[in-house]
Amino acid sequence: MCEFADGLGLRPVQESDARALAAVFQANREHLAPWEPVRTERFYTVEGQSEVIKGRRAELASGAALPLVLARDGAILGVLTISPIVRGAFQNAHLGYWISHEVQGTGVMTVAVAAAVDIARDQLGLHRLEAATWSTMSHPKECWKRTVSRPTARPVRIYR
Numbered sequence: 377m378c379e380f381a382d383g384l385g386l387r388p389v390q391e392s393d394a395r396a397l398a399a400v401f402q403a404n405r406e407h408l409a410p411w412e413p414v415r416t417e418r419f420y421t422v423e424g425q426s427e428v429i430k431g432r433r434a435e436l437a438s439g440a441a442l443p444l445v446l447a448r449d450g451a452i453l454g455v456l457t458i459s460p461i462v463r464g465a466f467q468n469a470h471l472g473y474w475i476s477h478e479v480q481g482t483g484v485m486t487v488a489v490a491a492a493v494d495i496a497r498d499q500l501g502l503h504r505l506e507a508a509t510w511s512t513m514s515h516p517k518e519c520w521k522r523t524v525s526r527p528t529a530r531p532v533r534i535y536r
Contacts, residue, residue, distance in 0.1 A: 377492045383449040386456065386488050389432050393445055394425040400476055401425070407477040435459065442500065446475070446488045451480045453479050456492050458505065467503040469496060 378386040384465075389397075402420050418424040433440035441459030445452050454475035461469045471492055475485040489507070496505040 377444070377495070380487055380491075384446070384453075384484060384487070385448070386444050386446050386491050388436060389429055389443045389445050389455075391429055391433065393452065394422045394429055396447075396450075397425040397429070397445070398422045400452045400454075403478075404474075404476050407480075408474055411474065412450055421447075425435075434458075439463075441469075442495070444488075446483075446484065454485060454488070458492060458496055458500065458531075461502070462501065465504065467501060469500070469502055469505055471496070471505050471507040473507075477517065 378387060380386075381536070398421055405420065410460060419428070432441065432443035436443060440461055441457060442461070443459070444456045446454040446456060456471065456473040458469045458471055471489070473485060473489065473492075479485075493505055496502040
């Protein structure tokens with residue numbers, strides 16, 4: 377869907393991603409714990425990820441969501457999901473995302489979020505894309521500034 381420099385790309389999740397997603401979720405289990413819901417052990421397996429992917433692919437097929445993976449040279453670095461896509465007059469969705477601890481702070485998610493905003497506007501025809509950040513940092517505003525604040529993004533309110 378989107379190719380960037382250095383072998384970095386953003387594309388819809390595929391059934392063949394189950395093994396790579398299981399591995400990256402296992403490697404980032406502790407890193408993602410503050411933000412992720414409590415997961416069963418099965419979630420971290422290839423079989424569990426196959427089930428998740430089937431659900432995500434069904435949402436994609438129905439137009440309810442756009443589940444994306446951020447990858448570099450075949451290795452999955454993170455996930456972005458535009459969902460739920462609300463049509464009608466609202467034309468709205470939320471953007472959820474996470475990045476592997478190994479590449480956090482390198483700017484790759486900033487590039488991916490900017491591309492997701494363009495996809496939401498230009499390909500999906502959305503009027504609004506909402507992204508929220510939750511940070512364990514002492515300065516939540518800094519988390520917002522680094523990832524999602526761009527000329528096309530405006531925070532409505534930052535809650536503490």
